[in-house]
Amino acid sequence: MTVTLDTMLRRDAGIYYAAIGSEGVMLNVNAGLYHGLNDVGVRIWELLETPQTAAQIRDRLVDEFEVERQVCQAAVLDFVGELLERGIILAGP
Amino acid sequence: MYNYRVSGLSVISEMELPGAIGIANGDAPDVTVRFGRVPQQLSAPSASGPAWQREGDTILLCVPRLARFLITGGKSIVVELEDAATARDASGFVLGSSLGILLHQRGALVLHGAAVARDGRGIVICGHSGAGKSTLAAALCRIGCSFVTDDICAVSMNTSHEPIVLPDGRQLKLWEQSIRSLELGHRQGDAVRETFEKYFVAPDITVSEPPRLSAIYLLSESQPPFAEGIEALALPDAVRMLEHEAYRPGLRRQLNSTSQMLAQVAATLRYVRVFRLTRPLGFERIAATVDAVMQHWQEL
Numbered sequence: 001m002t003v004t005l006d007t008m009l010r011r012d013a014g015i016y017y018a019a020i021g022s023e024g025v026m027l028n029v030n031a032g033l034y035h036g037l038n039d040v041g042v043r044i045w046e047l048l049e050t051p052q053t054a055a056q057i058r059d060r061l062v063d064e065f066e067v068e069r070q071v072c073q074a075a076v077l078d079f080v081g082e083l084l085e086r087g088i089i090l091a092g093p
Numbered sequence: 094m095y096n097y098r099v100s101g102l103s104v105i106s107e108m109e110l111p112g113a114i115g116i117a118n119g120d121a122p123d124v125t126v127r128f129g130r131v132p133q134q135l136s137a138p139s140a141s142g143p144a145w146q147r148e149g150d151t152i153l154l155c156v157p158r159l160a161r162f163l164i165t166g167g168k169s170i171v172v173e174l175e176d177a178a179t180a181r182d183a184s185g186f187v188l189g190s191s192l193g194i195l196l197h198q199r200g201a202l203v204l205h206g207a208a209v210a211r212d213g214r215g216i217v218i219c220g221h222s223g224a225g226k227s228t229l230a231a232a233l234c235r236i237g238c239s240f241v242t243d244d245i246c247a248v249s250m251n252t253s254h255e256p257i258v259l260p261d262g263r264q265l266k267l268w269e270q271s272i273r274s275l276e277l278g279h280r281q282g283d284a285v286r287e288t289f290e291k292y293f294v295a296p297d298i299t300v301s302e303p304p305r306l307s308a309i310y311l312l313s314e315s316q317p318p319f320a321e322g323i324e325a326l327a328l329p330d331a332v333r334m335l336e337h338e339a340y341r342p343g344l345r346r347q348l349n350s351t352s353q354m355l356a357q358v359a360a361t362l363r364y365v366r367v368f369r370l371t372r373p374l375g376f377e378r379i380a381a382t383v384d385a386v387m388q389h390w391q392e393l
Contacts, residue, residue, distance in 0.1 A: 016351050018332075018359030025332045025359065029351055034329035 003054055003081050005073070007091050010051035015088050017045060028087060035086065040065065044079060048089060054080055096122070099188065100196055100247040101259035101303065108172060110184045124168055124195060126187055131161040131173035140347050145194075147347050152194050159183055162191045167198035188261075193245045193340040197348040201259075202248040202357040203340040206309075208241035208258045209233045215258040215304030216390055217246050218370075219338040220312030225374065229312065232383045241304060245340055248306060248361055256361045257303040306361070308393055310370040310386065311338065323368050323389050331367035332358050366393070 003009075016027040024037035024045060037045060043064065047057050058076045062069050083089040097104045097113040104113070106126035135153050138146035146153045154162040160183040163171040170191045174183055196203045206219040207230035218226045227243050234240050242261035251257050311334055315321045326334060335358045339345045345354070368389070372382045 016355045018355045020328060020359050020362045023328055025329050025355070027332070027351065027355055034333045036327060036329040 003077055003084060003091065005055040005058070005077070006053050007080075008051055008053055008093050009048060009057075009080055009084075009089050009091055011045075011048050012088055012090050026088060031087060033086070035088065040075075041079065044076070051093075094118075098260075099124075099192060100201075100242070100245060100261045101249060102196075106187075108180050108184055108187065110188055111181065112184075113188060124170065124192075126170045126172065129163075129171040129173065131163045131171055133161070142343055145344060150198065152198075152344070152348075154186070154190055154194065156183075156186055160186065162186060164191050164194045164198065167195050167200075170195065189244065190341065194344060194348070196245070196247045197340070197345050200349065200353065200357070202335070202361055203345070204246040204248065204309075204335065204338050205244065205340045206246040206338065207243045208246050208304075208306075209238040210241050210258070210304035211238045211390075213302070213304050214307040214390075215241055216307060216386075217248075217258060217309045218312060219246075219309060219334075224312040224314070226312060228379070229382065229386070232379050233386065236383060236387070248357075249303070250360060251303075251305070254360070255364050256306040258306050259303050306365050308390060309335070309365060309367045311367065313369055313371045314374045315371045321371050321373065323370050323385060326367045326369060328362065331362055334367055335361065 012028075014028065014030045016029065018025050019042060022039045022042070024042040026035045026037065026045070027033075028035065040061065043061065044057055047060055054073075054076050057080070058069070058073045061067065061072050061076065065072070080089065084091055095106045095109055096116050096118050097106065097110055098116045099113055102123040103116065103121075104110075104124045104126060105122040107128055108126055110126075132153065133155075135146045135148040135151065138148045138153075140147045144155050150166045152164045154164065156162075158175055159178045160172055160174045163169075165171075170187060172183055172187065174180065193203055204217055204219055206217045207226040208215050208217045209230050210216075218229055220226050230240065230243060241258050245261055247259040247261075248256050249259055310323070311326070332355070336342065336354060339354075349357070370382075370386065372378060372385070
């Protein structure tokens with residue numbers, strides 16, 4: 001599915017996560033795959049502890065990181081799209 | 094009764110455990126090893142494999158024609174020998190599989206690897222059986238490293254939460270061909286088991302204090318797609334590799350939850366990087382491999 005700014009996003013319960021320094025590693029037990037996260041990815045994963053929309057994530061990141069709103073929005077949509085594709089997060093209420 | 098210190102644990106044993114290094118009689122042992130009745134099967138196993146069954150905090154391990162082992166709660170190993178078997182034959186499975194399972198029960202990160210140390214810093218060498226872990230560890234000890242552990246490598250945390258490698262208090266096990274190539278013949282001891290041509294070799298120097306773990310090397314043979322050299326693994330690959338290189342990974346998955354495993358591995362990887370060490374198999378090039386490892390390790 002296509003992610004829009006209003007798509008509600010939440011973590012999949014089958015994902016295990018550990019922080020290692022400023023990076024993070026996720027294990028998708030269903031797929032048997034490991035994924036790495038950089039510091040911004042880690043922050044997005046942390047934010048998704050509470051289900052929220054891509055727009056809400058963008059707003060938080062714009063506050064916390066030095067990044068232009070438009071650039072941030074495109075990157076967030078890209079990133080959450082990839083997480084959805086890999087079954088790491090789920091869309092919908 | 095015999096008293097040993099193995100992988101940081103004090104062990105009191107009715108059975109002599111050749112290869113383990115004895116200690117003075119301690120007050121409260123962490124682990125007891127005794128002879129006793131061990132069932133052929135557990136009454137209601139929740140999981141099982143080819144040679145083991147699990148029920149609650151107990152694992153039954155069966156080695157056909159040799160012995161059965163009941164390993165409980167990370168504290169107790171009970172051994173029942175089969176008719177024709179000797180305690181000496183079974184002792185290898187107490188120090189090997191049984192202790193590895195017990196360490197998993199205690200929640201340690203247990204890798205299948207050899208470890209050496211220098212100046213209080215340790216490295217672990219992992220790789221599949223026959224990859225040359227013990228041989229490389231022995232070669233590193235020949236140039237002044239001290240021996241920490243062979244085969245079962247338990248990683249724990251010190252009081253500053255830094256990962257340390259627990260000395261298994263045992264002697265290095267080497268295949269006969271390796272002993273000849275490394276000219277260690279004068280230090281060759283008894284055969285580990287009569288049927289196996291792997292011998293205990295008394296290391297030159299063993300460590301008493303657990304060294305801080307500074308790197309983990311995964312041995313791989315230089316065949317395409319891997320060229321000779323040492324390369325750092327990306328974090329997700331390092332996590333996957335540490336899970337894969339756990340001692341008896343199938344059994345470990347039964348004993349530790351996924352989140353426990355990931356937490357153990359993550360705690361280790363906060364301080365330690367994992368490298369793939371690709372080199373030709375065989376003894377001709379061992380000196381070059383040793384040089385490469387020493388240089389790489391010192392620059393970390």
